[in-house]
Amino acid sequence: MNEQQKACVGKRIPIDALHEFCTEVMVRHGLTPDHARATADVLVTTDTWGVFTHGTRQIVPLMNNVDHKAIDATAQPEIASDGPSWAIVDGHGAMPPASGVYAMDLAIEKARRTGIAYVGVKHSNHFGAAGYYAVHAARQGLIGLSMSNVDVCMTVPFARAPSIGTNPISYAVPVRGENPVFLDIATSVVAISKVLTAKAAGTPIPDNWLVDENGQPTTDASSYPGTGSIVPMTAHKGYGIAFLIEVLSGILTGASFLSGINRWIDPEPKPADQGQAYIAVDVDAMMAPHVFADRMKKAVAEIRSAPKAAGHDRVYLPGEMEWERRDDAVANGLLLPDYVLMNLFTVADKNGLSDRLIGLFG
Numbered sequence: 284m285n286e287q288q289k290a291c292v293g294k295r296i297p298i299d300a301l302h303e304f305c306t307e308v309m310v311r312h313g314l315t316p317d318h319a320r321a322t323a324d325v326l327v328t329t330d331t332w333g334v335f336t337h338g339t340r341q342i343v344p345l346m347n348n349v350d351h352k353a354i355d356a357t358a359q360p361e362i363a364s365d366g367p368s369w370a371i372v373d374g375h376g377a378m379p380p381a382s383g384v385y386a387m388d389l390a391i392e393k394a395r396r397t398g399i400a401y402v403g404v405k406h407s408n409h410f411g412a413a414g415y416y417a418v419h420a421a422r423q424g425l426i427g428l429s430m431s432n433v434d435v436c437m438t439v440p441f442a443r444a445p446s447i448g449t450n451p452i453s454y455a456v457p458v459r460g461e462n463p464v465f466l467d468i469a470t471s472v473v474a475i476s477k478v479l480t481a482k483a484a485g486t487p488i489p490d491n492w493l494v495d496e497n498g499q500p501t502t503d504a505s506s507y508p509g510t511g512s513i514v515p516m517t518a519h520k521g522y523g524i525a526f527l528i529e530v531l532s533g534i535l536t537g538a539s540f541l542s543g544i545n546r547w548i549d550p551e552p553k554p555a556d557q558g559q560a561y562i563a564v565d566v567d568a569m570m571a572p573h574v575f576a577d578r579m580k581k582a583v584a585e586i587r588s589a590p591k592a593a594g595h596d597r598v599y600l601p602g603e604m605e606w607e608r609r610d611d612a613v614a615n616g617l618l619l620p621d622y623v624l625m626n627l628f629t630v631a632d633k634n635g636l637s638d639r640l641i642g643l644f645g
């Protein structure tokens with residue numbers, strides 16, 4: 284970053300301005316305005332949740348995929364086959380957040396007619412934070428689930444090499460008068476982006492994140508990608524769930540799976556051919572809406588009333604920390620970490636938009 288760009292460190296940027304900037308960058312790389320806006324919404328929303336590893340920072344690798352035609356800037360997702368409560372969508376290599384919103388909207392529409400619907404997407408790429416799509420369903424009153432398979436980078440118990448992806452999964456449930464409860468996680472001990480962030484910063488990582496080529500713990504983030512593999516979340520449990528995600532996102536959709544997936548963050552990426560799965564459950568079809576809402580309120584209250592551990596005065600529902608960070612970002616603008624700013628200025632420089640981006644910081 285140059286001196287003017289460095290002066291933006293520690294300053295906040297309004298979320299609408301960041302959204303507009305990201306949309307402009309993507310349109311300049313050939314995306315349709317609709318797909319650019321949909322993608323900017325996923326990335327900026329993810330930043331507002333404080334999940335900076337998967338927010339606007341990813342505009343750099345995403346645009347690299349567009350420039351290498353690994354993501355098709357103008358392709359439109361379309362239904363390849365469907366029934367009353369399911370569909371397989373061909374992403375045609377289109378921008379994954381656009382395919383994701385299209386697929387979840389389709390799942391919602393079908394679930395409203397049938398109670399529950401599954402929509403799988405093939406020929407996709409990196410869709411970012413799984414939570415965005417699950418919350419999209421919950422905002423419309425349905426329970427949403429979203430998940431994706433990912434290029435292999437995670438070991439499985441008793442293996443010493445990458446054998447499966449860090450396959451993320453999210454669910455979101457509407458709560459009357461509040462933001463949805465939502466969980467959004469990788470099935471690895473942490474998302475691989477956290478390893479890459481430590482690698483870029485040259486800092487060691489905890490010794491339970493990666494194993495080396497002998498399957499032994501290492502704190503060396505620079506061993507990934509290469510000899511290091513990330514470890515599944517709580518061993519066989521994360522591995523077992525990652526395998527289910529592989530089935531629903533990859534095997535059942537007709538996308539590539541396991542070692543067949545190309546790594547989207549390669550400098551010269553090929554189409555990743557990842558798959559995603561979206562599930563919508565229409566609670567109104569199964570229970571009177573006010574009964575479900577009352578029961579959720581009771582469940583949420585019971586969790587909140589849990590006896591607190593020493594040194595703690597509250598517990599959190601899944602997603603609650605993210606909603607509190609979002610409230611702050613909406614009210615005061617986003618305080619982006621340096622590594623995110625670096626990526627934003629990289630794309631800004633490339634597109635002659637650096638002065639414009641500098642001007643957006645308060």
Ligand SMILES: NC(=O)c1ccc[n+]([C@@H]2O[C@H](COP(=O)([O-])OP(=O)(O)OC[C@H]3O[C@@H](n4cnc5c(N)ncnc54)[C@H](O)[C@@H]3O)[C@@H](O)[C@H]2O)c1
Pocket residue numbers: 334337409410411412413414431433449450451452453465466467468469470471472473474475477598599600601602603604605
């Ligand atoms: N697309 C991809 O290839 C890919 C791959 C892996 C991960 N990801 C994304 O990476 C992101 C980060 O994943 P991660 O595994 O590092 O997440 P994480 O370990 O930070 O867990 C985050 C989740 O746990 C909940 N949580 C955290 N502390 C809590 C507490 N005390 N009480 C209740 N809930 C709590 C949060 O609300 C959130 O839902 C996710 O958005 C995920 O979708 C994407």
